[in-house]
Amino acid sequence: MLGKVKKTMLFLGDVAVLYASLYLTLLIRYRELPSSSVWMEHFLPFSVLFLAWIAVFYITGLYDITGTRNDIEFYNRVFRNLLVNYAIAGGYFYLLTDKIFEIKPQTVFFIYIGVNSILYALWRYWYNSFLARPQALKNILVIGMKDEARELVEEIFKKPQLGYRIAAIVSTQNHNGEFPGVTVYNSSADLKKILRQHQITTVVTAIDPRGDAELVQHLFGTLSLRIQFFDLPDLYERLTGKIPVTSIGHIWFLENIAKGEKSAYEFTKRVLDVLISVLVLAVSLPFWPLVALAVKLGSQGPVFFRQTRIGFLGHPFVAMKFRSMIDGAEKNGKAEWATKNDPRVTKFGRFLRKSRVDEIPQLWNIIRGEMSLIGPRPERPEFVSNLERDIPFYNERHLVKPGLTGWAQINFQYGESTGDAFKKLQYDLFYVKNRSLPLDLGIILKTAGIMVSGKGQ
Numbered sequence: 001m002l003g004k005v006k007k008t009m010l011f012l013g014d015v016a017v018l019y020a021s022l023y024l025t026l027l028i029r030y031r032e033l034p035s036s037s038v039w040m041e042h043f044l045p046f047s048v049l050f051l052a053w054i055a056v057f058y059i060t061g062l063y064d065i066t067g068t069r070n071d072i073e074f075y076n077r078v079f080r081n082l083l084v085n086y087a088i089a090g091g092y093f094y095l096l097t098d099k100i101f102e103i104k105p106q107t108v109f110f111i112y113i114g115v116n117s118i119l120y121a122l123w124r125y126w127y128n129s130f131l132a133r134p135q136a137l138k139n140i141l142v143i144g145m146k147d148e149a150r151e152l153v154e155e156i157f158k159k160p161q162l163g164y165r166i167a168a169i170v171s172t173q174n175h176n177g178e179f180p181g182v183t184v185y186n187s188s189a190d191l192k193k194i195l196r197q198h199q200i201t202t203v204v205t206a207i208d209p210r211g212d213a214e215l216v217q218h219l220f221g222t223l224s225l226r227i228q229f230f231d232l233p234d235l236y237e238r239l240t241g242k243i244p245v246t247s248i249g250h251i252w253f254l255e256n257i258a259k260g261e262k263s264a265y266e267f268t269k270r271v272l273d274v275l276i277s278v279l280v281l282a283v284s285l286p287f288w289p290l291v292a293l294a295v296k297l298g299s300q301g302p303v304f305f306r307q308t309r310i311g312f313l314g315h316p317f318v319a320m321k322f323r324s325m326i327d328g329a330e331k332n333g334k335a336e337w338a339t340k341n342d343p344r345v346t347k348f349g350r351f352l353r354k355s356r357v358d359e360i361p362q363l364w365n366i367i368r369g370e371m372s373l374i375g376p377r378p379e380r381p382e383f384v385s386n387l388e389r390d391i392p393f394y395n396e397r398h399l400v401k402p403g404l405t406g407w408a409q410i411n412f413q414y415g416e417s418t419g420d421a422f423k424k425l426q427y428d429l430f431y432v433k434n435r436s437l438p439l440d441l442g443i444i445l446k447t448a449g450i451m452v453s454g455k456g457q
Contacts, residue, residue, distance in 0.1 A: 006065050006163070010127060014057065017123045018050045021116035028115070029108050042105060049092055053085045058442070059449035060084075066239075068161050070128045078124060079117075086113055131161040139167035139199050143215070144206035144232075148244035152204070152236050153179060162239055167198040191218045195225055206232040206247065241411065242426035243433065245392055253396060256433050265436060273373050277363040284360055291322055291357065298348040301327025304361060309378035312401045316381055317370040322358040324349030340416065356451050359404055366404065374440045375403025376428040379421075387421050394421070397428040400435065405447040407431035407439070 022042060026034040060081050061067055067074065093109050130136070137160060142149060156164045157179070169184045170191070178184075185194060194200065208231065209216045219229065233252060236244045292303040305323040308316050325344045345353065352358035365371040371378065376397045379387070387394045403409075408427035412420070431439070 006131065007063055010063060010065075010068075011054075013123055013127060014054065014120075015050070017119050018046075018053065018116070021112060021119050022046050024119070025108055025112040025115050028111055042108065045093075045105075049089055052088055052092075055445065056081060056085055056088070059445045061446075065131070065161055066159050068124075068128050068131060069159070070125055074128070075121065075124075078121065082117055082120065128161065131163065136163065137165040138163060138201045138228075140164050140202045140204060141168045141170065141194060141198065141200045142166065142204055142206070143170045145169065145171040145173055146206045146232070146247060148236060148247050149204075149206035149232055152232070152239065155239060164202065164239075167200060168194055170194070192222050192225070195222055195227060200225075200227060202228045202230065202235075204230045204232055204235045208249075237430060237433075241407070241430055243429040245422065245426055245429065248393070253393070257396070257399065262435070268437065269372065269374075269440065270369075273366050276373060277366045280360070281363050281367075291352075294348045295323055295346075295352075298346040299326050308381060309402065310381050310384045310398065311370050311378055312398060314384075314395065314398050317365065317378075319365055319371070319378060320361040322352055322361060324352045324358045340413065356405075356447070362404055370401070372401040372403045373405070374431075374435075374443050375401050375406050376431065377406060377409055377424070378402035383421075387418060390418055391422050391425060393429070394425055397425060397432065400432055405443060407443060410443055410446040410450065 023034065023039075026038060026042065030038065057063060060077065062078065062081060067077075089109065093105060140156065142153060145153075153166050153169070156162060156166055166179065166182050169179065169182055170187060170189060171184060172187050174184075183198070195203070203219070203222075205215070205219075207215055209219060232247050233244050236242065236247070295303050302323060305321050305325070306318050307321075309319045311317045324346060325342070326346060349358070362371060366373060384394075406428070407430060408424040411427050412424050
């Protein structure tokens with residue numbers, strides 16, 4: 001809830017700055033308060049432009065609270081985004097607006113660049129400082145220290161903009177010096193005294209209270225302090241966009257995956273899958289001969305690459321892609337993980353992968369109902385059999401159709417090991433639990449940004 005409030009505040013602030021910049025620009029340009037006619041003349045053309053700018057901000061991660069901090073890296077990203085937006089505005093104003101709105105605001109546009117650059121940087125600096133100010137941070141007590149609890153603590157340490165501060169830890173292990181500035185207590189400490197002494201507002205427990213009657217009794221005795229309680233999976237999910245696989249059990253799936261009616265969402269998603277796939281196939285089909293020619297010139301072998309993958313509820317299907325590797329890339333037919341900068345990938349294949357063009361033929365799998373536009377990446381049966389054995393709850397990612405892109409694909413690099421598959425599963429389960437049309441739209445926009453930037457694998 002807190003994250004949504006922060007993002008809403010950031011979005012509304014951005015919109016306010018965009019329009020305030022326009023108003024100030026008109027004031028500078030005409031040296032008087034803009035009349036209603038002058039304001040309305042510019043309002044609609046700039047509003048259309050602002051929609052595109054907001055989309056660019058979202059695609060490039062400027063609405064990701066975890067990355068909002070006052071450092072050089074962040075402001076480099078801000079100004080790169082502004083340059084992209086100004087380039088879009090240049091083409092928009094000089095090529096389109098006079099044909100649509102009968103306006104070509106040349107002087108206004110150049111003044112706006114200066115005004116908006118200054119106001120937007122100042123606004124983001126204030127916002128980032130506001131998020132990380134000490135009095136705004138909620139003091140957290142962590143009870144129990146599993147690996148994922150440690151990861152959560154480290155995440156909060158690195159990112160005060162999340163709104164939390166680790167004030168104390170209760171653990172059976174010795175963590176002296178591991179977390180600077182944090183008091184560590186053993187499990188026999190007086191919980192109520194700790195909460196009062198450190199002014200704790202939030203308690204997160206890595207120990208399942210339902211299996212520890214003594215812990216439940218201690219927590220129950222603190223109700224009068226009006227503390228906010230989280231179990232580790234809930235807070236971990238809120239702050240990282242992942243599910244801590246080793247901290248959940250079968251009950252978690254019954255409580256979070258089995259509940260809720262999603263038939264309307266599934267129907268709408270299926271309709272959109274088919275409509276978008278047919279549209280993209282129709283638009284891209286004239287270019288297929290050129291891609292086929294480039295694939296053939298790059299290396300000998302077939303244009304298309306077919307491979308069995310595991311889909312919905314564990315059913316296998318044959319996925320089709322433009323071939324991006326040399327023919328016979330796997331020695332003796334043994335399944336091998338694809339790796340970063342894989343030498344088996346051809347020169348043109350690297351372009352196909354970075355731009356995601358190699359996956360366009362999989363739109364046919366979507367039309368056939370074997371895949372969706374959004375979902376976990378479909379893996380090969382040879383890998384799945386091993387991963388199901390080595391990783392808890394790996395098979396549960398097959399509760400939804402695999403996707404052309406997905407939450408794990410935009411948040412994690414290309415998987416090339418069992419360890420990577422474990423980390424990607426954390427994102428996949430987050431999607432399985434939280435899948436919705438707004439989340440799908442966000443994934444599509446982020447994927448578009450990856451395609452344009454060529455950051456695909």
